[in-house]
Amino acid sequence: MGALFSFTISSGVLLLGLWLAYRWFMAGEKMYDFNRAVLLCIYAVSFVALPLWHVLSEAHGPGAVAGAVVAGALQPAGMEMAGSAGDVLWRVLLWVYVIGASAVVAATAASCLRLWRTVSRGRRIDCGDCILVLTSGSGTAPFSWRRYVVMSEDDYASAGEMILLHERQHLRRCHWLDMLVAQVVVIVMWYNPAAWLMRDELRTVHEYQADAGVLAAGTGVRDYQMLLIKKAVGARFPSLVNSLNHSKLKKRITMMYSQKKKGIAPRLRTLALVPAIVGAIALVNVPAVASALGSARSAAFGASHVETVASAEASSASKVSQNPAPAQAPQASASAENRIAQFPGGDGALFHYLARNLNYPAEAAEAGIEGRVVVTFHISAEGVLGDVELVRGVHPLLDEAALQVVRGIEARFIPACENGRNVASTYTLPIQFKLPPEKAPAAQ
Numbered sequence: 284m285g286a287l288f289s290f291t292i293s294s295g296v297l298l299l300g301l302w303l304a305y306r307w308f309m310a311g312e313k314m315y316d317f318n319r320a321v322l323l324c325i326y327a328v329s330f331v332a333l334p335l336w337h338v339l340s341e342a343h344g345p346g347a348v349a350g351a352v353v354a355g356a357l358q359p360a361g362m363e364m365a366g367s368a369g370d371v372l373w374r375v376l377l378w379v380y381v382i383g384a385s386a387v388v389a390a391t392a393a394s395c396l397r398l399w400r401t402v403s404r405g406r407r408i409d410c411g412d413c414i415l416v417l418t419s420g421s422g423t424a425p426f427s428w429r430r431y432v433v434m435s436e437d438d439y440a441s442a443g444e445m446i447l448l449h450e451r452q453h454l455r456r457c458h459w460l461d462m463l464v465a466q467v468v469v470i471v472m473w474y475n476p477a478a479w480l481m482r483d484e485l486r487t488v489h490e491y492q493a494d495a496g497v498l499a500a501g502t503g504v505r506d507y508q509m510l511l512i513k514k515a516v517g518a519r520f521p522s523l524v525n526s527l528n529h530s531k532l533k534k535r536i537t538m539m540y541s542q543k544k545k546g547i548a549p550r551l552r553t554l555a556l557v558p559a560i561v562g563a564i565a566l567v568n569v570p571a572v573a574s575a576l577g578s579a580r581s582a583a584f585g586a587s588h589v590e591t592v593a594s595a596e597a598s599s600a601s602k603v604s605q606n607p608a609p610a611q612a613p614q615a616s617a618s619a620e621n622r623i624a625q626f627p628g629g630d631g632a633l634f635h636y637l638a639r640n641l642n643y644p645a646e647a648a649e650a651g652i653e654g655r656v657v658v659t660f661h662i663s664a665e666g667v668l669g670d671v672e673l674v675r676g677v678h679p680l681l682d683e684a685a686l687q688v689v690r691g692i693e694a695r696f697i698p699a700c701e702n703g704r705n706v707a708s709t710y711t712l713p714i715q716f717k718l719p720p721e722k723a724p725a726a727q
Contacts, residue, residue: 288380290334291472293567298329298468299477300559302484308552310484313543315492319461321553322485326464328560336564373631380474387473391466394523402431413454415439415447424514425527427453442510445502446527452496453525458489462523489525491538498539508536624662624699624708626692633692641688643716644680652678655715656685664705666695674711685714 305325309318401423405416416433425434427450434446453459465482472478497507514527566572626633647653654677661670671689676682689712699708 284377284381287471288377291380291475293333294329295472295475295477296566297332297560297563298325298472298481299475300563301325301329301556302477302481304555304559305484308555309549312549312552313491313538313541314549315488315495317550319485319488319492321556322481322488323461323464325481325556326468328556332560333564333567383473384470387470391470391523398428398523401433402428405433406436410447413447413451425450426524427451428459428524430454438514442513445497445507445510446514448500448502449493449497449527450525452493453489455496456489456492458492458525459523461485461489462525466523486525487531487534490531490535493525494535494539504539508539511535621702622697622700624666624710625697627694627697636692636694637688637714640691641714642684644684647678647680647684647716648718651718652681653716653718654678654681655713656681657711657713658685658689659709659711660689662696662698662708662710664698664707666698668692668696677716681716684716688714 302325305318305321309321312318401418402416405418408415408417410432413427414431416431417436417439418433420435423433423435425432425438425446427433432447432450432454434443434450438446462482462485465485469478469482494507498504511527511532626636655675656673656677657675659672659674660668662668668689671686673682673686698705700706
């Protein structure tokens with residue numbers, strides 16, 4: 284769950300940047316089909332761009348040879364450590380995230396139940412390409428979902444043909460599928476304003492398309508505008524459906540009179556999305572941000588422990604599995620005057636770094652060599668890492684891989700503190716190299 288939480292944060296940054304670029308450069312253009320496609324592409328890019336970037340960067344980085352497991356806890360020699368404040372914070376935020384997502388799921392389920400009850404209780408008329416559902420009450424505005432068009436008996440009697448024409452535009456373009464995607468994004472990114480704003484933006488484009496379709500069918504502009512004004516009141520379903528009285532009525536009427544710009548120039552504005560993608564990727568790769576995301580990825584519901592996995596293909600194209608041994612809970616002092624040394628961003632950020640940079644030697648993987656390597660290192664009062672030594676080895680290849688990844692740490696640690704004074708400390712780090720079951724016999 285921590286991995287999902289971390290992913291939604293990084294993807295949410297990209298989603299927000301792309302939404303802002305769209306609002307500034309494209310939202311006012313009268314090219315509804317194109318804008319709808321751009322909004323759907325924003326969803327796709329937000330969820331795919333960053334994982335793809337990490338895959339490509341890791342494919343050319345030091346972790347491309349093989350995989351290994353970093354398991355256990357960074358712990359000072361001869362000391363007991365309690366869960367750090369950062370770990371507790373991320374654990375609390377993870378609980379908040381899950382509770383919020385559950386609440387949105389519950390609200391969505393309630394909306395679906397209400398929708399089902401409305402459709403099942405109404406009087407149905409088969410119109411060929413859709414099913415018209417007429418309700419006895421007049422408090423709900425007309426809306427459409429899948430093959431169903433729902434309106435009250437009063438609306439059907441007064442302007443049924445025009446309303447049906449409008450809702451058919453939604454059904455013909457399968458707008459309900461867009462709303463389903465948007466709702467899923469709202470569930471997984473409920474805390475991100477961009478998720479809600481994107482859903483609203485997509486619904487607005489849907490209404491622009493439907494309005495244009497109604498007018499193209501020969502409906503009088505003034506008659507149609509009066510219908511929209513009359514139906515500006517009435518309850519709307521909070522999600523999933525396209526209601527006739529969707530907000531931003533003034534913009535919809537303004538769009539009816541605006542002229543569509545010709546040529547390719549308006550579409551070239553989509554190039555403004557490129558800097559947003561580059562900026563978001565650069566932001567999530569800033570060391571401080573990457574460390575925070577690493578801590579979020581390591582967050583768990585239960586007792587705090589550090590368990591990070593680095594995996595990639597070995598040179599023989601076989602995969603090295605991840606099956607870490609039980610980790611020991613990291614400990615930290617609750618006093619501001621006494622603390623253990625910490626990697627910037629906490630243990631989660633350190634193990635995220637190790638996971639991305641640790642190699643499982645190809646020769647060792649081919650020979651079926653596995654085991655647990657224990658490394659110790661010194662952290663000075665200034666936070667500088669040094670004196671990396673092997674405490675317990677398994678094989679020269681694995682021992683050297685473990686030593687190299689620790690020696691490659693360039694970031695300065697937050698030094699340990701005793702009675703308000705920075706002090707040097709020594710730490711041990713267990714690193715387990717584990718092969719998949721199909722490779723295990725080769726090690727025997």
